[in-house]
Amino acid sequence: MIEEGDEMLKTKRQQAIVALCELHGVVTVKFIQEQLNVSDMTIRRDLDELASQNLLIRVHGGAKSLNFENEKPTELSHGEKKQLHSREKEFIAKKAAEAIHENDTVFLGPGTTIELMTKYLPKKKLRIITNSLPVFNLLTTNDHYDLYLIGGAYRKITGAFVGSIANETIQKLSIQKAFVGVNGIMEEFVSTFSIEEGKFQQLVLDKAQQKFLVADAYKFNQSDFYNFYNLNEIDALYTDDTISEVVKNHYEQYTNIIH
Numbered sequence: 001m002i003e004e005g006d007e008m009l010k011t012k013r014q015q016a017i018v019a020l021c022e023l024h025g026v027v028t029v030k031f032i033q034e035q036l037n038v039s040d041m042t043i044r045r046d047l048d049e050l051a052s053q054n055l056l057i058r059v060h061g062g063a064k065s066l067n068f069e070n071e072k073p074t075e076l077s078h079g080e081k082k083q084l085h086s087r088e089k090e091f092i093a094k095k096a097a098e099a100i101h102e103n104d105t106v107f108l109g110p111g112t113t114i115e116l117m118t119k120y121l122p123k124k125k126l127r128i129i130t131n132s133l134p135v136f137n138l139l140t141t142n143d144h145y146d147l148y149l150i151g152g153a154y155r156k157i158t159g160a161f162v163g164s165i166a167n168e169t170i171q172k173l174s175i176q177k178a179f180v181g182v183n184g185i186m187e188e189f190v191s192t193f194s195i196e197e198g199k200f201q202q203l204v205l206d207k208a209q210q211k212f213l214v215a216d217a218y219k220f221n222q223s224d225f226y227n228f229y230n231l232n233e234i235d236a237l238y239t240d241d242t243i244s245e246v247v248k249n250h251y252e253q254y255t256n257i258i259h
Contacts, residue, residue, distance in 0.1 A: 013038065013042075021056045022065050027221060028187055030187070031062070031221065034250055051063065088241075089116055099236075102122060102126070105176045107179065114180075123142070131149070131170075133159045158194070163200075166200050167199065180211075183222070185251070186222065190227065213236075
């Protein structure tokens with residue numbers, strides 16, 4: 001028999017689970033367990049019950065909010081992404097650029113945060129490789145840099161070159177430091193919308209001696225269509241100063257979080 005006090009605790013716990021779902025869109029059992037300090041068995045029972053009440057949607061290893069699919073864009077255009085979280089992206093760009101030093105061979109991937117990094121690169125001799133036309137165009141006026149634009153099939157929506165030509169080319173190059181943007185970070189997996197872009201980014205990171213990701217705090221506990229890399233293999237992830245201590249501490253089990 002369930003006592004009234006126990007029932008009240010259960011109600012508050014389940015309300016907290018629904019709130020976490022609404023806040024993050026998708027949550028894992030492990031993440032909920034860390035927030036509420038209860039057993040995974042209890043959380044799984046709660047998730048099943050909440051799903052039966054149509055308060056959330058049960059997925060493998062966790063749950064997602066009822067509005068999650070409706071809130072997810074198909075894929076934002078380059079111009080649309082520029083309008084999102086501009087202050088946070090500027091913060092990340094400046095911090096990440098500090099890791100680049102004279103004579104480095106660096107890969108800079110596509111994405112509006114990495115485009116902002118070009119403003120903060122040292123005005124010293126660098127070898128820069130990119131498959132992003134916007135990044136390339138931002139760097140052409142600087143005589144300090146040896147620039148290499150990787151060609152291939154052009155994705156106008158992101159300004160990136162991808163496909164077999166790009167994949168074959170990048171595998172022939174040596175990279176000291178790679179900086180790659182992501183659309184989502186869910187536990188140890190990082191994801192993007194396009195399979196072709198994700199495959200290319202995977203090859204880049206595999207080739208790089210030092211692997212870095214850039215992502216604003218809104219990307220944590222979110223996932224996109226294609227998982228292309230594992231956080232455990234990343235040297236550091238640069239994010240902004242709005243990340244909560246709870247989220248930061250959780251993801252530091254996988255990689256170094258710099259903000």
